[in-house]
Amino acid sequence: MILYILCFTLFLVGVYGLLTKRDLIKLILSLAIMGYAVNLFLVLFGYRSGAAYPIVTEGAAPGPMVDPLPQALVLTSIVIELGTTALLVALAIRLVEKYKTFDIHKIRRLFG
């Protein structure tokens, strides 16, 4: 249970960055931290103590294995995160080009 709480703390560190930081890059990094925490939480949830990785070896008797389902879901989630990070970087580049600043408070002020 303490592992789950630590993992949730990591998620909350990401939320903290999202709430208090004003730099565009810091916001992207906060989202990345939240992504790590969620992925790790799902995989923690599927761990079975003393079990092997979910790959059958030839000839060996199949022992207990960890849950392959969360691993499969997280595998797709990591790659999607990569795509969305690239999208966020592209958006940030456009914003910086237009407003010449990384500070989101200044960007917001420009709209009045």
Added chain:
Amino acid sequence: MNDPKHGMTLIVKTVTRITVWLIILYGIYLILHGHLTPGGGFGGGVIIALAFLNVLLAYGRSFTKNWLNLKFMEDIEAASATLFLFMGILGIALGGRFLTNFLGPGKPFTLFSAGHIPILNILIGVKVGMCLFLVVWVLAALRTGEGGEE
């Protein structure tokens, strides 16, 4: 090719020239053995994208533009997504359900086994690799193209 104006130093270029094929080979290995060992289409695709990225960083933009056919890369990227869908429809035609494994399991622990899983792994690997490289290409083009191209 060894134009000192673009890219990094000669040492980096030489090392890149030797290692880039090994990296691509490793990516292909991961993709093809995705159903037997850890790896698969996602990991192998990212490795292939990183190999092209290595060339882009070491040799600069103009060389990479001549070396790779970017239009062709965009085409096969879109084509692999379409082929994935096509495999699903082939599953309806031959197996009754969308994305059925119509080839059957085959003999386990060999390279040509597991039905359509290796085929889909290859499609995903091509898709992910080309997608990510094109993203980096566009981002790099934007930064260097700030004042005058290249």
Added chain:
Amino acid sequence: MPVETWLYFILGFMIVGSVIALEIRDILSSVVAIGVVGLGVSVAFLFLQAPDLAIVQFLFEIFAMVILIRAFVKKDYHMETPARVHGILVGVSILTLVAVLVASIPVFRLLPAFGEPLMETSRHYVDHGLSDTGAANLVSAVILDYRAYDTLGEVTVLFTAVLGTMTILRIRRAKNGGGKDA
């Protein structure tokens, strides 16, 4: 040492690393600290018996760092603008988040304990995966056979994200009249 002890170390390391990444003012150091956190995730996946995920997470980290450094730490390299006003706001948000953490502890008690997953659907995958699909790697069997429809959706999302990136970045090109298409 049991797996739990290692994971305590790694998770504590990751929390410290991410706090450093958020609080340090130099942007390059911040990006590097995030890279370290990501490698910590990769090691944690290895301890949790997920070699596929460890490989992909490692590559993700390299790729994300290259993108971020290439995009931001080149010409207009900057320090983060120091916060001037919102000291009280920072305090309030930290207090709120700590309250959320404390309030969530009963929820974690309801979850199955670490090391004893439910495995209702997955039991079938583990028992019959090899005979159903013929793939020795069961993660591969799940993503490309049992749940291939999910993967099709994932490919679509990735395609859309990349299309979005290219569209956003090409608007400027068209406006500037730069005839070269990338």
